[in-house]
Amino acid sequence: MAPPAQSQRSPSPSQPSGKGEVSDLKLQLRQHAGSRAPGADDAKRELFKKVISYMTIGIDVSSLFGEMVMCSVTSDIVLKKMCYLYVGNYAKGNPDLALLTINFLQKDCKDEDPMIRGLALRSLCSLRVANLVEYLVGPLGSGLKDSNSYVRTVAASAVLKLYHISASTCVDADFPAILKHLMLNDQDTQVVANCLSSLQEIWSSEASTSEEASREREALLSKPVIYYFLNRIKEFSEWAQCLVLELVANYVPSDNSEIFDIMNLLEDRLQHANGAVVLATIKVFLQLTLSMADVHQQVYERIKAPLLTLVSSGSQEQSYAVLSHLHLLVMRAPILFSSDYKHFYCQYNEPSYVKKLKLEMLTAVANESNTYEIVTELCEYAANVDIPIARESIRAVGKIALQQYDVNAIVDRLLQFLEMEKDYVTAETLVLVKDLLRKYPQWSHDCIAVVGNISSKNVQEPKAKAALIWMLGEYSQDMHDAPYVLESVVDNWDDEHSAEVRLHLLTAVLKCFLKRPPETQKALGAALAAGLADFHQDVHDRALFYYRLLQYNVSVAERVVNPPKQAVSVFADTQSSEVKDRIFDEFNSLSVVYQKPSYMFTDKEHRGPFEFSDELGSLSIGADSADNVVPAQRVEANDKDLLLSTSEKEESRGATNNGSAYNAPMYDGTSMPTGASQLQSELAISNTMVPSHSPSSSLAVDDLLGLGVPLAPASPPPPPPLKLNEKAVLDPGTFQQKWRQLPISLSQDYSMSPQGVAALTRPQAFLRHMQGHSIHCIASGGQAPNFKFFFFAQKAEEPSTFLVECIINTSSAKGQIKIKADDQSMSQAFSTSFQSALSKFGTT
Numbered sequence: 001m002a003p004p005a006q007s008q009r010s011p012s013p014s015q016p017s018g019k020g021e022v023s024d025l026k027l028q029l030r031q032h033a034g035s036r037a038p039g040a041d042d043a044k045r046e047l048f049k050k051v052i053s054y055m056t057i058g059i060d061v062s063s064l065f066g067e068m069v070m071c072s073v074t075s076d077i078v079l080k081k082m083c084y085l086y087v088g089n090y091a092k093g094n095p096d097l098a099l100l101t102i103n104f105l106q107k108d109c110k111d112e113d114p115m116i117r118g119l120a121l122r123s124l125c126s127l128r129v130a131n132l133v134e135y136l137v138g139p140l141g142s143g144l145k146d147s148n149s150y151v152r153t154v155a156a157s158a159v160l161k162l163y164h165i166s167a168s169t170c171v172d173a174d175f176p177a178i179l180k181h182l183m184l185n186d187q188d189t190q191v192v193a194n195c196l197s198s199l200q201e202i203w204s205s206e207a208s209t210s211e212e213a214s215r216e217r218e219a220l221l222s223k224p225v226i227y228y229f230l231n232r233i234k235e236f237s238e239w240a241q242c243l244v245l246e247l248v249a250n251y252v253p254s255d256n257s258e259i260f261d262i263m264n265l266l267e268d269r270l271q272h273a274n275g276a277v278v279l280a281t282i283k284v285f286l287q288l289t290l291s292m293a294d295v296h297q298q299v300y301e302r303i304k305a306p307l308l309t310l311v312s313s314g315s316q317e318q319s320y321a322v323l324s325h326l327h328l329l330v331m332r333a334p335i336l337f338s339s340d341y342k343h344f345y346c347q348y349n350e351p352s353y354v355k356k357l358k359l360e361m362l363t364a365v366a367n368e369s370n371t372y373e374i375v376t377e378l379c380e381y382a383a384n385v386d387i388p389i390a391r392e393s394i395r396a397v398g399k400i401a402l403q404q405y406d407v408n409a410i411v412d413r414l415l416q417f418l419e420m421e422k423d424y425v426t427a428e429t430l431v432l433v434k435d436l437l438r439k440y441p442q443w444s445h446d447c448i449a450v451v452g453n454i455s456s457k458n459v460q461e462p463k464a465k466a467a468l469i470w471m472l473g474e475y476s477q478d479m480h481d482a483p484y485v486l487e488s489v490v491d492n493w494d495d496e497h498s499a500e501v502r503l504h505l506l507t508a509v510l511k512c513f514l515k516r517p518p519e520t521q522k523a524l525g526a527a528l529a530a531g532l533a534d535f536h537q538d539v540h541d542r543a544l545f546y547y548r549l550l551q552y553n554v555s556v557a558e559r560v561v562n563p564p565k566q567a568v569s570v571f572a573d574t575q576s577s578e579v580k581d582r583i584f585d586e587f588n589s590l591s592v593v594y595q596k597p598s599y600m601f602t603d604k605e606h607r608g609p610f611e612f613s614d615e616l617g618s619l620s621i622g623a624d625s626a627d628n629v630v631p632a633q634r635v636e637a638n639d640k641d642l643l644l645s646t647s648e649k650e651e652s653r654g655a656t657n658n659g660s661a662y663n664a665p666m667y668d669g670t671s672m673p674t675g676a677s678q679l680q681s682e683l684a685i686s687n688t689m690v691p692s693h694s695p696s697s698s699l700a701v702d703d704l705l706g707l708g709v710p711l712a713p714a715s716p717p718p719p720p721p722l723k724l725n726e727k728a729v730l731d732p733g734t735f736q737q738k739w740r741q742l743p744i745s746l747s748q749d750y751s752m753s754p755q756g757v758a759a760l761t762r763p764q765a766f767l768r769h770m771q772g773h774s775i776h777c778i779a780s781g782g783q784a785p786n787f788k789f790f791f792f793a794q795k796a797e798e799p800s801t802f803l804v805e806c807i808i809n810t811s812s813a814k815g816q817i818k819i820k821a822d823d824q825s826m827s828q829a830f831s832t833s834f835q836s837a838l839s840k841f842g843t844t
Contacts, residue, residue, distance in 0.1 A: 022061055025050060029067035041076045048082040055089060062090045065097045072104055080108070080116055084123035091127040098129045109139040114148035121151065125158035133166045137173050144178050149188035156182065156194035163202050176202055180216070184225075189232060193240030196220075196229075196247070223258075226251050230265050238274045245269070245280035246588075249287045259288045259295075270306045275314065275322055276588075278306050282325070283587045300329065300336045308343050320354050324593045327357050328583060334364040341365045345377055346389070355389050363396045366403065371410075375400060379413055382425060391428050398432030402439060402571060411436065411443055415450045426454065427464035434467035437474070438568045444475055452479045456489055462498035469501065473508025476515050483512055483519035490523045493530040502539045506531050507561065510546055514558045535825050722829040724774035728794035730801065735778050735792060739803055742820040745827040750835055752813045755842030760810055763787060766841060773837035775804070785811035793830065795823075802830045 025047060032044050051068065054061050065087075072083040087105075091098035101123075108120030121143045125136055140162060143155030159179055163170040170176070176199060183195035200220065206213035219225065229244045236244060245266075253259045262284070269281040282303045289296040307329075310322040330337045344362045346355040359378070366374050378400075381393035394417060401410040414436070417429040433447050451471055459465045469489065476482035486509050489496070496502055509527045513520040531543025549557040582597040591598050752760075760766055761784070767777045770791060779790040791804040800823045808815040817834065821827045 022054070022059075022063060025061075026064055026067055029064060029071055033067060033070040033073075041074060041079060044071055044074070044079055045076075045082075047071075048079060048086075051086060052082055055086065061086075062094055062097070065090060065094065066100060069100050069104060075113075077113070077115060077119075080119060084119055088123055088126045091129060095129045095131055098127050098132060101127070102132060102135050106135065106139055109142065114146070114151050117143070117146065117148070118151045118154040121158055122154045125161040128161070128165055130165055133162070133169050136162055136165075137169065140175070141173065141178075144175070144182065149186075149191055152182065152186065152188065152191045153194050156191055156198055160198040160201055163198075163205075167205070170202070171206070176213075176216070184228065189235045189240060190237060192232070193236060193243055197243060200247075220247065221251050223254070230262065233266075233269070238272075238277055241269070241272075241277050242280045245277070245284055249280075249284045253288065256292065259292070262288060270303065275310045275318055278310060279322070279325055279588045282307070286584075286587060297333070297336065300333055303329075304337065304340065308340070311343075316351050316354060320351075320357070321593060323354060323357050324595075325587065327361055328587070328592050330361045330364050331580070332584065335367070337361075338365045338367050338370060341370050341374055346381065352386055352389055355386075356392055359389070359392045359396045363399045366400045371400060375410055375413060382417060382420070387424055391424055394425065394428040394432065398435060401432070401436055407440060407443075411440075411446065415447065418450055418454065423458070423460065427459060427461040430454070430459065430464045430467045430471075434470055435571070437471065439571075441565075441567055444478070447471075448475050448478050452481065456485055462501050465498070466501050466504040469504045469508045473504075473511035476508075476512040476520075483516055483523060486512055486520070487523035487526075490527045490530070493527070499536045499539055502531070502534065502536070503542055506539070506542050506546060510557070511562045514554075514562055722826065722833050723796040724833070725794040725796045726774045728774065728776055728792065728801075730776075730778065730792045730794075732778060735790070735803065738801065738822075739790075739820065742803065742822070743824075744818050745821050745824040746819040746831050747816070748831060748835075749814065749816050750838065752808065752815055753839060753842060754813065756838065757810050757813050757842075759842035760787065760808065763789075769841050770837055773833070773840075775834060775837060785809050791834075793834075795826070800826065802827070804834060 028047055029044075029051075032040055032047065048068075048071075051061050051064060068083055068086050072080065074080070087098075087101050091101060105120050105124040108116050109124065111117050111120065121139055124139060136158075140155055140158055143151050143158065146152050146155065156179060159170060159175045162175070179195040179199050179202075183192050183199065186192050186195070199216075203213045203217040203220075207217050226248055230248065233241055233244055248262065248266075251262075253262065266281050266284060269277055272278055272281075285299045285303065286296070289299050307322060307326045311319050311326065313319075341362060344358045344365070346358050350358075359381075362374050362378065375397055378393045378397050382390050382397075384390045384393070394414075397410060397413060401407055401414070414429055414432060417425050420426070430451070433451060437444055437447055448471065451468065454468065456465065456468060459468055469486070472479060472482045472486055476486075479485075486505070489505055490509065493502070493505075496505075506527055509520060509524050513524040528543050528547050531539050532547065534540050534543065546557070546561070549560060579597060583591050583595065586592065586598055589598065590601075594601060763780060767780060767789070770777060775791050775793045777789055777791050780788065782788045787808045787810070789804075789806040789808075791806060793802045793804075794800065795802075801821070803820040805818040806815065807817075815838075817831070819827050819831055819834075821830065
């Protein structure tokens with residue numbers, strides 16, 4: 001049978017048809033280099049388009065550099081632009097080739113056409129080759145004095161490019177002084193704006209080493225300069241207006257009358273069609289009136305209308321940026337926006353990120369006069385098809401209830417949510433009911449009557465399940481089935497993967513036991529036994545604490561675990577006032593959109609944990625790249641992954657080796673005492689116990705809870721050796737995703753042998769050694785004395801992965817390993833295998 005005929009397709013103009021395509025282009029360019037024939041420019045255009053398209057898709061066409069330069073001798077401005085684009089792309093990587101462009105660029109800087117002069121000057125200063133700096137000074141000086149404003153505009157920006165290539169050359173040529181003269185005297189506002197932008201950056205960089213630059217930077221904020229810009233602000237472009245307004249926001253007026261003068265000058269900028277100009281003007285108003293409380297409040301009233309107008313006009317992205325700033329102002333002064341709450345109602349066609357902000361603002365502006373309308377609107381959102389928004393709306397209703405506004409009606413609304421029989425609605429409502437009961441204990445009877453009908457099997461989300469268990473323990477005396485519900489949850493201990501639920505379960509069972517001992521005795525014994533055997537450090541420690549507390553004295557345990565409680569008056573805010581003030585100071589910036597101060601997403605210590613190049617230099621991907629080292633790409637993570645909140649950081653610590661020398665008794669179901677009379681006698685004995693660790697006192701509680709006490713603690717059997725997959729495979733993307741998602745299950749320090757330290761001068765030998773133990777390297781880097789490695793391994797019998805961050809300091813022969821695992825229960829066994837492999841490095 002003949003093979004199917006391949007479809008014939010014409011080659012795309014943006015893809016080379018063969019290896020000789022670039023060579024063909026070179027010949028054709030050379031033929032047209034000096035041609036003056038009619039139509040030659042059109043032919044050149046087609047050739048240039050091909051070259052640029054190849055360059056755009058990543059094909060190396062640097063071999064055409066000489067021919068492209070020769071073909072640039074033309075008066076066609078389109079050809080000039082394409083040639084400048086090509087030259088600017090390859091000049092930095094080929095300094096020798098860049099020298100070929102100097103002559104024709106300098107010649108074009110003197111062209112009769114101002115457009116060509118400007119383009120040539122921009123391209124000349126964009127070469128960014130330090131060896132060619134001397135060729136830039138002359139054309140740049142001529143450009144700053146050019147009669148055409150476009151050329152002067154380009155030259156003003158080019159001075160900054162020169163400064164970044166060679167700061168000393170720029171300062172020695174006295175370009176900053178020329179820029180200052182142009183800024184204060186040029187008739188073209190775009191030239192003025194470019195001069196201001198360049199001078200701000202140059203003087204800010206020079207201020208640390210030059211007193212003159214520091215004085216010049218301060219002079220920008222002097223009254224004559226500020227008023228010069230303010231009087232011309234209507235002539236500037238939108239970008240230039242934002243630049244001037246940012247400068248004015250840092251100006252300190254001498255008295256209140258000057259503040260009012262500036263605000264009067266900028267009043268009409270609040271009506272500008274561009275949102276950036278409006279936000280920059282608002283920042284000026286807010287900064288100027290910070291010391292004037294009454295005027296500051298009037299500013300809030302004045303800026304409401306412009307902001308609300310911007311929110312309702314333009315794209316969704318622009319609306320979100322403006323709404324973020326409005327959200328910041330609402331959080332600072334909610335009472336001033338309470339009458340405008342209807343503007344914050346969600347529209348059906350708005351994206352979820354806009355709706356979420358509006359829900360937060362509705363929560364903030366709620367008060368006695370508008371609570372009913374706001375809660376009614378929020379309850380409509382609870383049935384939204386967008387589940388995250390439905391969750392947020394339920395949380396918003398709960399937050400309003402916690403603000404003590406119309407609690408009676410809100411509690412009834414929340415309890416109605418439990419009847420909707422939607423898992424996510426029930427989960428969110430349970431969490432809110434728990435918080436409401438902590439603040440309003442008087443509502444416990446109504447709430448418990450509804451919550452008691454909810455089956456724990458129907459609640460799967462950890463936070464909701466923890467809230468339900470808390471209510472079962474806290475109000476077990478009012479809930480008839482509480483001991484039996486808790487007992488069923490304890491029976492399924494191994495199926496509960498959330499440490500938060502297990503912690504709440506231990507406390508709830510103990511509370512229930514102290515109130516209803518006969519019915520909860522069995523559940524408490526089983527819970528303590530399971531908790532003592534738990535691999536999570538916090539769960540193990542809490543179970544051990546409760547066990548020892550019951551050994552000590554039951555009445556003391558009751559005072560510790562279930563003391564008389566006062567209602568919670570205020571719940572902690574997630575953001576401190578200091579952080580909020582810092583965000584307000586950075587108004588009209590990304591800090592407001594991210595709702596974080598700038599240092600939290602720019603400073604190195606606040607970046608994600610998986611930053612390679614900044615910490616230890618160039619890292620290589622893969623363990624087999626001993627000869628061909630490939631630089632690792634930096635892992636980009638969103639603000640949500642990079643900037644963990646405090647609670648998230650606590651959760652991410654994960655389980656660690658408990659390391660306790662205390663061997664608690666193991667659970668033995670055959671020694672469970674029964675009968676209320678026997679239980680009462682045991683409690684009587686326990687209540688009279690003095691602090692003691694005598695066998696008799698321990699035996700009383702152990703027998704009571706069904707915890708068998710072996711006469712001689714037997715050493716636990718050694719765990720089976722961990723078998724790893726020799727051919728484990730994991731791509732970098734999956735590694736990065738798992739590293740962000742999994743908590744640290746084990747973190748340990750260790751010491752390396754002298755032989756291992758000596759052998760680590762050849763890191764690739766170390767990687768091959770670890771691979772011989774089925775532990776594979778996915779990224780490595782650093783230089784003596786600090787080395788950093790990322791390893792992975794997989795269990796042989798099941799698809800369970802271990803991730804390792806290994807940092808070694810050869811000068812101290814010390815190291816640290818952090819392990820993350822799909823199965824955290826095997827982390828200790830894997831750590832033993834990993835350190836065993838480390839100890840053998842250099843000795844074999």
